[in-house]
Amino acid sequence: MNQVLIAALLQQRARSLPRVALMLSFFSLPLLVLLFARGAGLAVMHTGQAFAIFMGAGLIGQDMSSGTLQLLFARPVSRGEYVLSRWLGAALAASCLTMAQLAIGVGFLALHNEAPAARELAIFAGGQVLSVFGTTSVLLLFSTLLPGTGDFLAIIVAGITGQALQLGAALFKAPWLARAGEEIGRFVAPALDLGALFGGGPISWFEVVSYFSTVTLCLALAIVILNRRELSYATE
Amino acid sequence: MPPSEAGAGAPAAPRAARSGPTRATPVLLLALAGALLAARVAFGIYEHARPVERADRVEWREPAAGEAEAREGGRLLLYCFTRDGDPRCREMSREVFADPRSAVLIQRQFVPIRVLDLSREDGRNPPDVARLEREFTVTEFPTLVVATPGRERFEKQAGYSGALGTTQFISGAPARLLLRGPRGHSRAGRDSVAGAADTSAGVTTGR
Numbered sequence: 001m002n003q004v005l006i007a008a009l010l011q012q013r014a015r016s017l018p019r020v021a022l023m024l025s026f027f028s029l030p031l032l033v034l035l036f037a038r039g040a041g042l043a044v045m046h047t048g049q050a051f052a053i054f055m056g057a058g059l060i061g062q063d064m065s066s067g068t069l070q071l072l073f074a075r076p077v078s079r080g081e082y083v084l085s086r087w088l089g090a091a092l093a094a095s096c097l098t099m100a101q102l103a104i105g106v107g108f109l110a111l112h113n114e115a116p117a118a119r120e121l122a123i124f125a126g127g128q129v130l131s132v133f134g135t136t137s138v139l140l141l142f143s144t145l146l147p148g149t150g151d152f153l154a155i156i157v158a159g160i161t162g163q164a165l166q167l168g169a170a171l172f173k174a175p176w177l178a179r180a181g182e183e184i185g186r187f188v189a190p191a192l193d194l195g196a197l198f199g200g201g202p203i204s205w206f207e208v209v210s211y212f213s214t215v216t217l218c219l220a221l222a223i224v225i226l227n228r229r230e231l232s233y234a235t236e
Numbered sequence: 237m238p239p240s241e242a243g244a245g246a247p248a249a250p251r252a253a254r255s256g257p258t259r260a261t262p263v264l265l266l267a268l269a270g271a272l273l274a275a276r277v278a279f280g281i282y283e284h285a286r287p288v289e290r291a292d293r294v295e296w297r298e299p300a301a302g303e304a305e306a307r308e309g310g311r312l313l314l315y316c317f318t319r320d321g322d323p324r325c326r327e328m329s330r331e332v333f334a335d336p337r338s339a340v341l342i343q344r345q346f347v348p349i350r351v352l353d354l355s356r357e358d359g360r361n362p363p364d365v366a367r368l369e370r371e372f373t374v375t376e377f378p379t380l381v382v383a384t385p386g387r388e389r390f391e392k393q394a395g396y397s398g399a400l401g402t403t404q405f406i407s408g409a410p411a412r413l414l415l416r417g418p419r420g421h422s423r424a425g426r427d428s429v430a431g432a433a434d435t436s437a438g439v440t441t442g443r
Contacts, residue, residue: 043340078258163400170397178398195336196290204288206279213272220262220269227259 002081006089013055013093023054027101034108042116045105048128049189051094052135057152059086059136060143060226070231080223083140087219091136098128123194134190134211137218144225158188190214292329293339296350299364306347306385312410313387314346315368317379319353324396325378331399338403345410346382353377382409389413 013019030044060083063069072082102125109115116124135155142151165181168174192211197203296316297305306313316333318325332338342348351368355361361369368374372381376394380402383390391409396402 039344041340041344043337043344046337073258076258078256078260080260080262166398166400170401181400193336196334199291201291202288204283204290206276206283206288209272209275209279213269213276216265216269216272220265223262223265227261 001088002077002085005077005082005085006092009086009089010093013090019054019057023051023097026050026054027097031101031104031108034105035111038112038114041109041114042102042105042120042124045098045102045124046128047101048094048098048131049135049191051097052091052132053139053152053155055094055097056090056136056139056143058143058149059090059140059151060222061147061150064231065147073231079226083144083223083226084219087136087140087222090139091133094132094136095129098132099125102128123198126194127192130194130211131189131191134192134215137215138188138190140222141218141225144222144229155188158184162188186210187214287327287330289326290330290334292333293336294333294342294348296348299349299351299368302347302349303385309347310385312346312413313381313383313385314342314348314406315351315372315379315381315383316348317351317353317369317372317374317377317381319356319377322377328378328396328402332402332406335399338399338406341403341407345407380405382406382413384413389416 026047030047033040033044060069063072073079102121106115106121138155139151142154145151146154162181162184165177165184167181169176169178169181190211192208197208296302299315302313305311318329333342351365353361353365353369353374360366371387372379372383372390372392374381374394378396380393381390382392382405391405391412393402393405397405
């Protein structure tokens with residue numbers, strides 16, 4: 001990992017007004033709900049995926065479009081190091097936002113005497129962090145393939161396709177179509193239900209392995225794709 | 237984002253001298269990803285044949301107690317007509333009611349009532365179950381019914397249309413009931429649900 005690259009990513013994100021505005025609204029709106037509404041619970045703070053998308057959209061594609069990569073790779077920085085640093089920087093920043101929001105949110109819940117149990121809180125926080133790292137991995141892969149913030153659009157399109165297939169499966173009574181839709185959904189929004197994992201009941205190892213398979217596959221493919229990419233000063 | 241934003245203009249190169257290729261293949265990562273992918277396929281096939289039975293996370297009520305609770309709190313009712321050992325019922329329980337988000341949604345919006353059909357096992361149903369099955373013309377299992385506290389209006393989904401379709405039915409039913417609004421119809425005429433069917437397969441509305 002390269003700390004300079006991580007710091008550069010954070011500066012870059014902090015300078016983007018649209019991103020900051022979106023993150024601020026997703027940070028404050030659930031907190032406002034918790035402040036004024038009773039019984040909302042932790043569910044309103046399922047914002048990990050959103051933070052990952054705002055922090056990660058255009059993770060590599062933007063540098064590629066702007067010509068930054070050509071300059072960057074003239075220095076002794078390996079492409080793998082660059083990819084992993086961008087991924088880790090975005091995921092850590094999004095995780096910090098999620099945790100900060102959760103901490104304030106729990107404070108508001110405590111004001112209403114609705115503070116969750118420590119175990120429930122830990123499971124929720126862990127699930128959110130895993131969701132952040134998973135979503136950032138998928139963005140990273142799409143970002144090596146698409147310019148600008150095309151990775152964000154790719155996730156949206158893939159998510160809609162997965163849902164459409166599942167609805168189509170219900171209409172046409174085609175279980176294989178439902179499975180295909182489910183797998184697409186599982187890929188674009190990797191998450192792990194820690195409640196089921198630590199609840200003492202039977203564990204679905206398929207879900208556990210699916211999550212880590214998606215993350216490692218995305219990271220490995222992103223590095224391989226960027227390794228094979230020839231950059232020229234004429235790159236769009 | 238404007239291109240200027242993307243300028244990772246910070247000096248990215250460490251000062252120490254570096255050697256080795258800058259395009260090294262991530263062999264370990266690729267091997268790990270390959271192994272996990274193989275395990276994913278293997279577990280996928282295994283768990284397709286032997287699905288993991290997860291605990292239902294919804295706190296179901298008995299019909300009488302649940303209906304009283306709904307009347308008292310003015311809350312909507314969610315009836316789940318189910319049969320023990322039925323593969324479709326188990327599938328719905330595993331995919332919808334064991335899912336923490338769906339369970340929270342159900343607990344928050346409805347008073348959930350589980351109506352267990354025993355006609356296959358015992359030859360006949362308890363009076364409460366028989367009454368509800370007659371009222372909502374339940375002929376298929378599982379069937380979900382979202383009803384107003386006094387059961388004046390209801391939305392029904394017969395059969396299981398997958399996790400996504402079912403979650404959409406559950407989350408959309410309160411709004412559909414609200415939009416239809418009270419029109420003063422007596423309960424006598426509301427059993428003919430087929431006449432007011434909406435466009436979704438297996439979903440009917442009644443008044």
